[in-house]
Amino acid sequence: MARILVTDDAAFMRMQLKDIVTKLGHEVVGEAENGQVAVDMYQEVKPDLVTMDITMPEMNGVEALKEIKKLDADAKVIMCSAMGQQGMVVEAIQAGAKDFIVKPFTADRINEALSKAL
Amino acid sequence: MDTNDYIEIFLDESNEHLQAVNDQLLKLEKQSDDLSIVNEIFRSAHTLKGMAATMGYEDIASLTHNMENVLDKIRNSSLHVTTEVIDVTFAAVEALEEMVESIAGGNEGKKDVRDLIARLEAIENGKQPEEEVPVAAKATTQENLELDEYQLTVLDQAKEQGFEAYQMEVALDEGCILKAARAYMVVEAVEQHGEIIKTSPPVEELEAGEVDRFSLIVLTKSPAAEVKQSVHNVSEVESAEISPYVTVKEEAVLATEEIAATKEEAPTEAKQESHKAVTSKTIRVNLERIDDLMNLFEEVVIDRSRLEDLASEIKNEALQDTVEHMSRVSEDMQSLILTMRMVPVEQVFNRFPRMVRGLAKDLNKNLELEIIGADTELDRTVIDEIGDPLVHLIRNSIDHGIESPEQRKKAGKAEKGSLILRAFHSGNHVFIEMEDDGAGINREKVAAKAIENGVLTEAQLEKLTDQEVNELILASGFSTAETVSDISGRGVGLDVVKNKIESLGGKLSIESTQGKGSKFSIQLPLTLSILSTLLVDVSKEIYAIPLSSIIETLMIDEKEIMDAHGQRVIDFRGNIIPIVSLRKVFNIEETETNNSTDQAIVVVKKGNKLTGILVDSFIGQKEVVLKALGAYLKDVFAISGATILGDGRVALILDPNALVK
Amino acid sequence: MKDVRKFIVFTLKNQSYGVDVSQVHSIERLQKVTEVPRTASFIKGVIYLRGNTIPVIDLRERLWIGQTDTTDESRFLIVEIKGMQVGLLVDAANEVLDIGAEAIEPPPEMIAGVEARYLEGVAKLKDELLILLDLEHILDMEEVQEVKQAIN
Numbered sequence: 001m002a003r004i005l006v007t008d009d010a011a012f013m014r015m016q017l018k019d020i021v022t023k024l025g026h027e028v029v030g031e032a033e034n035g036q037v038a039v040d041m042y043q044e045v046k047p048d049l050v051t052m053d054i055t056m057p058e059m060n061g062v063e064a065l066k067e068i069k070k071l072d073a074d075a076k077v078i079m080c081s082a083m084g085q086q087g088m089v090v091e092a093i094q095a096g097a098k099d100f101i102v103k104p105f106t107a108d109r110i111n112e113a114l115s116k117a118l
Numbered sequence: 119m120d121t122n123d124y125i126e127i128f129l130d131e132s133n134e135h136l137q138a139v140n141d142q143l144l145k146l147e148k149q150s151d152d153l154s155i156v157n158e159i160f161r162s163a164h165t166l167k168g169m170a171a172t173m174g175y176e177d178i179a180s181l182t183h184n185m186e187n188v189l190d191k192i193r194n195s196s197l198h199v200t201t202e203v204i205d206v207t208f209a210a211v212e213a214l215e216e217m218v219e220s221i222a223g224g225n226e227g228k229k230d231v232r233d234l235i236a237r238l239e240a241i242e243n244g245k246q247p248e249e250e251v252p253v254a255a256k257a258t259t260q261e262n263l264e265l266d267e268y269q270l271t272v273l274d275q276a277k278e279q280g281f282e283a284y285q286m287e288v289a290l291d292e293g294c295i296l297k298a299a300r301a302y303m304v305v306e307a308v309e310q311h312g313e314i315i316k317t318s319p320p321v322e323e324l325e326a327g328e329v330d331r332f333s334l335i336v337l338t339k340s341p342a343a344e345v346k347q348s349v350h351n352v353s354e355v356e357s358a359e360i361s362p363y364v365t366v367k368e369e370a371v372l373a374t375e376e377i378a379a380t381k382e383e384a385p386t387e388a389k390q391e392s393h394k395a396v397t398s399k400t401i402r403v404n405l406e407r408i409d410d411l412m413n414l415f416e417e418v419v420i421d422r423s424r425l426e427d428l429a430s431e432i433k434n435e436a437l438q439d440t441v442e443h444m445s446r447v448s449e450d451m452q453s454l455i456l457t458m459r460m461v462p463v464e465q466v467f468n469r470f471p472r473m474v475r476g477l478a479k480d481l482n483k484n485l486e487l488e489i490i491g492a493d494t495e496l497d498r499t500v501i502d503e504i505g506d507p508l509v510h511l512i513r514n515s516i517d518h519g520i521e522s523p524e525q526r527k528k529a530g531k532a533e534k535g536s537l538i539l540r541a542f543h544s545g546n547h548v549f550i551e552m553e554d555d556g557a558g559i560n561r562e563k564v565a566a567k568a569i570e571n572g573v574l575t576e577a578q579l580e581k582l583t584d585q586e587v588n589e590l591i592l593a594s595g596f597s598t599a600e601t602v603s604d605i606s607g608r609g610v611g612l613d614v615v616k617n618k619i620e621s622l623g624g625k626l627s628i629e630s631t632q633g634k635g636s637k638f639s640i641q642l643p644l645t646l647s648i649l650s651t652l653l654v655d656v657s658k659e660i661y662a663i664p665l666s667s668i669i670e671t672l673m674i675d676e677k678e679i680m681d682a683h684g685q686r687v688i689d690f691r692g693n694i695i696p697i698v699s700l701r702k703v704f705n706i707e708e709t710e711t712n713n714s715t716d717q718a719i720v721v722v723k724k725g726n727k728l729t730g731i732l733v734d735s736f737i738g739q740k741e742v743v744l745k746a747l748g749a750y751l752k753d754v755f756a757i758s759g760a761t762i763l764g765d766g767r768v769a770l771i772l773d774p775n776a777l778v779k
Numbered sequence: 780m781k782d783v784r785k786f787i788v789f790t791l792k793n794q795s796y797g798v799d800v801s802q803v804h805s806i807e808r809l810q811k812v813t814e815v816p817r818t819a820s821f822i823k824g825v826i827y828l829r830g831n832t833i834p835v836i837d838l839r840e841r842l843w844i845g846q847t848d849t850t851d852e853s854r855f856l857i858v859e860i861k862g863m864q865v866g867l868l869v870d871a872a873n874e875v876l877d878i879g880a881e882a883i884e885p886p887p888e889m890i891a892g893v894e895a896r897y898l899e900g901v902a903k904l905k906d907e908l909l910i911l912l913d914l915e916h917i918l919d920m921e922e923v924q925e926v927k928q929a930i931n
Binding site: 413417659703704705706745746747748749750751754755756757760762766767768769770 | 810811813814815816817818822824825826827829831832833834862863864865918
Binding site: 009081 | 296
């Protein structure tokens with residue numbers, strides 16, 4: 001079981017992710033609605049893994065990933081992306097993201113990503 | 119997962135985002151270069167897409183997905199914000215609102231969005247053909263990859279240093295969506311073990327996406343199983359096979375040379391063919407370059423006429439034949455260059471659907487706009503100028519033509535009015551017609567107004583045909599609308615439209631049947647660059663007068679010019695028309711006195727007013743290439759441009775409209 | 780020397796003037812000018828040059844220092860400001876000079892009858908003064924429009 005921080009600007013997406021992740025036997029230790037909040041919470045709750053939406057207000061997912069990597073070079077971050085964000089995803093991988101999942105999410109895909117990353 | 123639990127929050131957030139998109143779009147329309155607005159819209163579209171896809175609302179998801187693609191290209195500056203982009207996005211938002219509403223009403227939120235998607239895709243791809251990513255053929259070759267000389271050298275050296283070469287075949291999951299990013303992760307995983315010296319298809323294609331199977335050659339000191347495992351550690355990898363790489367050279371030791379040779383040839387040929395298949399037949403050329411080409415070409419034309427003169431002086435038959443041939447060829451070249459400047463009228467028409475929608479709403483009219491022949495091509499210069507007159511005519515039709523739904527019902531018509539915008543080619547002209555099934559022109563009302571305004575007497579009016587009465591509404595200061603509305607009652611009448619069209623060398627005519635509707639017909643020249651003119655001479659300066667405004671040329675005796683209240687006039691077919699001397703208007707000094715009592719007069723018309731322009735003599739008719747006078751000399755009185763004569767001299771083109779009193 | 784600029788040097792009324800070489804498109808011999816009626820009197824008309832019609836102005840008249848009588852030495856200096864080409868009628872075009880920034884001084888209120896607002900500065904050369912023109916101001920559209928309105 002891993003402790004997970006879920007980041008997405010849509011409350012709806014956070015609820016959904018939380019649902020899936022919990023059913024897979026993990027614990028959601030925090031929810032962040034933008035990149036800045038995610039960075040702040042990362043320091044606070046020290047999760048095992050972060051799911052990070054790319055398109056968000058304040059600070060986008062890729063910037064937040066870079067910030068978190070500065071705080072903790074070993075941080076495990078999985079990007080949540082939508083179709084058509086290839087460039088951003090590649091940038092995130094270069095910046096050290098472990099994996100990415102594409103919306104709409106399936107439990108299988110999330111399971112694969114989590115088990116490979118952890 | 120039971121999505122019903124989330125439907126409320128989904129609806130709330132969706133509506134929030136749709137409202138945001140709406141607001142931002144309106145802003146964007148005013149500040150089309152502000153990318154931060156595009157970003158806002160993109161983010162909302164993006165969030166909507168994610169939520170809708172999860173909830174299984176596929177139509178919303180696919181529409182927002184296409185919106186996002188277009189917006190993303192704008193963010194990356196590979197597309198620009200055009201009215202088409204705004205229009206389509208507005209239409210898409212409308213469709214989305216409908217779908218969300220339907221979901222709120224307990225329905226499935228389904229809607230046929232294919233048309234919108236096609237339009238978005240057209241924007242995304244159509245206007246950027248060079249960016250179109252050809253759907254790469256699946257890399258099916260399980261055969262050995264070929265290496266070039268350089269790669270072979272690298273490979274040889276690496277082997278000497280104890281590296282092993284492996285070829286890997288990687289297949290991604292069928293459902294994998296961001297294939298390029300996934301391929302990138304695979305490449306990165308392999309590169310932790312060594313150097314990749316080749317991929318097939320090439321890296322560029324992998325990065326462009328759409329490739330779900332690829333091969334690569336890696337030089338590494340790690341065991342094959344380890345390399346394979348790290349690829350398997352990447353998500354969405356269906357399979358990864360690894361085998362030692364054998365070069366063609368090494369293979370050739372086993373096979374005959376002939377076989378190796380055919381092997382080498384086959385893939386190259388196939389590649390060339392597939393390359394040909396995706397090559398587009400059109401290229402994009404900057405308009406400036408075409409103008410430059412046209413300018414250079416005009417130099418040739420000028421030299422050509424010099425050559426023609428020389429050839430006829432020298433009277434050498436072979437030379438004359440050659441020059442004649444050159445003339446024909448250069449005429450063909452000229453028309454070819456002119457066609458390069460042609461663009462579809464669609465560019466102008468595109469903004470009308472939304473405008474009509476808005477106007478209909480504002481004026482409580484119910485109507486449908488049909489556009490026919492949007493692919494009709496017109497000279498770029500005309501396209502730039504024709505928009506405003508068309509807007510005015512459309513406003514006029516919706517405001518004064520199409521009746522309110524109640525009135526239409528009373529008149530036994532369908533409640534929904536129809537407005538047809540039609541463009542087509544005919545001969546050397548392009549026609550744009552605007553036809554409505556509205557009230558038509560009311561002869562009595564127009565007649566009453568004309569008499570009230572003192573345009574005509576009752577006696578004159580009775581002689582007029584319906585057609586002539588219709589055209590009265592194009593006279594200046596004419597407005598029959600009983601109530602002045604915001605839309606077309608701005609004190610700017612249809613006369614402005616008519617003048618604008620005439621200044622473009624075109625004609626505006628009206629057909630109308632009371633109670634049935636009206637048709638405004640605009641006839642435009644195919645190109646503005648070439649103008650049919652009459653060359654005239656005034657004190658040795660040559661002026662060109664556009665034929666489109668000339669009614670007749672006259673040679674009359676000086677005595678026939680009369681004086682009426684300080685204004686010189688002549689009797690032209692029973693009408694008294696004023697005479698304007700070009701010499702006087704332009705303050706041209708007299709170089710030699712004209713001893714002849716014959717006076718050369720060009721009768722021109724503006725609307726239904728005639729004026730005679732007094733010149734020294736007529737030179738003849740000539741097709742001239744129109745040149746702008748440029749920014750430094752803009753708005754020169756009665757001059758619309760310049761042209762270059764055969765001897766390289768500049769002749770000014772007259773704007774007769776300015777001379778008609 | 781740092782900050783050296785190149786200037787095209789030409790004469791008007793026996794006085795040397797300079798314009799930055801980057802603003803000069805070409806130097807042309809005189810050719811037939813087609814008068815454009817009802818424009819400012821310093822606008823001599825238009826000429827045809829490589830596919831374009833270019834307005835030409837009498838620089839003396841523009842600077843309010845008289846009128847030019849053309850000679851064999853007279854030239855059109857074709858300059859380009861903000862994408863707009865204009866021909867300047869000058870008495871003669873002489874040479875290209877390198878002038879260090881330190882040799883350029885702000886213009887006095889009036890020099891050789893030319894007002895300071897048309898000038899960028901004055902450069903002191905060995906035996907004479909070179910008056911550097913501010914073409915942007917000389918070709919300023921607003922002033923041209925004002926002049927035109929005054930006529931019409």
